[in-house]
């Protein structure tokens with residue numbers, strides 16, 4: 001026997017039976033499904049988090065209970081590793097195995113195997129910090145999680161109802177506390193002070209900033225946003241809309257970053273509120289995604305997505321590095337996915353190194369770590385800027401030669417404080433955007449004019465088995481089913497400025513088709529042609545063929 005507290009686990013585990021006929025999978029976003037199905041998963045994740053901490057010598061592990069931009073009845077849970085990054089991938093498989101054990105004896109034996117296989121010393125301490133978003137199912141799920149902690153013996157800290165990025169911040173702050181690399185005070189107040197303090201220094205002496213409207217997706221971003229607004233005071237006047245509400249079903253409904261990005265339109269609740277020319281942004285349900293937008297003088301809606309944020313920010317940092325006299329000593333690079341708008345990629349490659357990686361924050365984050373300063377954003381608004389430890393060291397020891405160099409160096413150092421180094425963070429990214437706009441005296445419209453988005457269309461195709469779809473070249477080409485890629489290319493050639501790719505979703509049981517063309521109607525047509533091709537070539541039922549497919 002490995003020394004697991006079998007009796008304690010057994011007694012509690014019987015209270016959380018695994019629902020039959022449900023297969024759980026720890027995917028890119030952790031476990032995510034209907035909140036009502038997740039009790040057993042949360043209990044088991046409580047134990048898993050304890051074991052992960054023991055494995056890492058008692059370092060603090062984070063647990064976040066959220067389903068992000070999903071509809072309100074969904075919920076989910078993901079683990080955060082000690083530096084504030086996402087769970088190591090080999091443990092994703094362990095999580096899946098534990099969650100699917102059919103009953104308590106099977107669960108116990110899966111635990112025994114895990115402890116043995118990963119050589120966990122159970123006498124080590126276990127420390128975890130956990131939080132949840134505003135979903136109604138969150139309270140009961142946290143209770144199940146806490147029972148998991150109890151069963152294995154975890155020193156657990158409840159961070160309450162907060163954003164995903166704040167939870168990541170807390171994990172890193174707790175693990176670096178008292179060291180020379182202390183990330184910040186390990187409290188929400190510490191997070192607020194760190195961000196607002198850096199922001200105030202960065203905009204000192206700039207023209208007053210006009211009010212920014214924030215659509216909080218009726219979620220937890222409203223709570224953190226209100227605290228942040230107090231810290232910022234007049235330096236950034238904030239108007240919070242779609243705040244945390246108890247209205248059932250309101251979360252992410254007709255609002256939030258995912259709504260704006262996928263619908264490419266204004267949340268209806270802002271129709272009578274947003275004025276032409278005013279800057280606005282949307283957060284998602286756990287405040288780790290950010291999309292900006294504005295109405296022009298004809299009240300036309302314009303969206304500034306993750307690609308536009310990357311372009312704005314990367315160019316700004318490159319200019320600062322140059323102004324500080326660090327050109328050639330600190331290299332800035334950008335990481336995107338195939339979903340990045342072709343116009344953004346064109347804009348960026350003319351200015352700095354750009355890498356394309358498979359979808360999923362994990363891939364972007366790791367690739368960004370290879371640059372001195374790595375800017376990464378998914379088109380959907382999730383991203384951040386990473387300053388490597390060596391770069392931070394260089395900034396600390398560098399001796400500027402002129403006052404102008406000294407000013408630029410100061411800005412770079414403050415950016416390191418402003419930008420969440422653990423994960424994409426809508427509030428931190430929003431402050432970053434506001435800093436750049438203030439420095440460049442840009443309106444939203446001027447920012448938008450850096451480049452014009454190519455018209456594009458994203459379509460979902462329900463197929464018999466999405467596992468037959470295999471890709472290469474950062475998901476831009478299909479290698480399986482055989483022959484399909486050549487047919488897609490044949491279609492793409494017929495469209496002016498055409499680009500299209502097909503990949504299986506990692507979060508939904510669908511295949512996604514993306515298409516771009518010079519003209520919007522052509523982008524739509526190409527997307528629906530490729531969708532039709534994919535459907536027909538993989539045995540889609542002609543009777544159920546969606547009528548918009550061409």
Ligand SMILES: CC(=O)N[C@H]1[C@@H](OP(=O)(O)O)O[C@H](CO)[C@@H](O)[C@@H]1O
Pocket residue numbers: 028029339359360361378380504505506507508512
């Ligand atoms: C086209 C798209 O937006 N895909 C999203 C979506 O992944 P899929 O694998 O495409 O389902 O969810 C991921 C997790 O939230 C996010 O990282 C990604 O950008």
Ligand SMILES: [Mg+2]
Pocket residue numbers: 068069284285286287288289
């Ligand atoms: Mg999110």
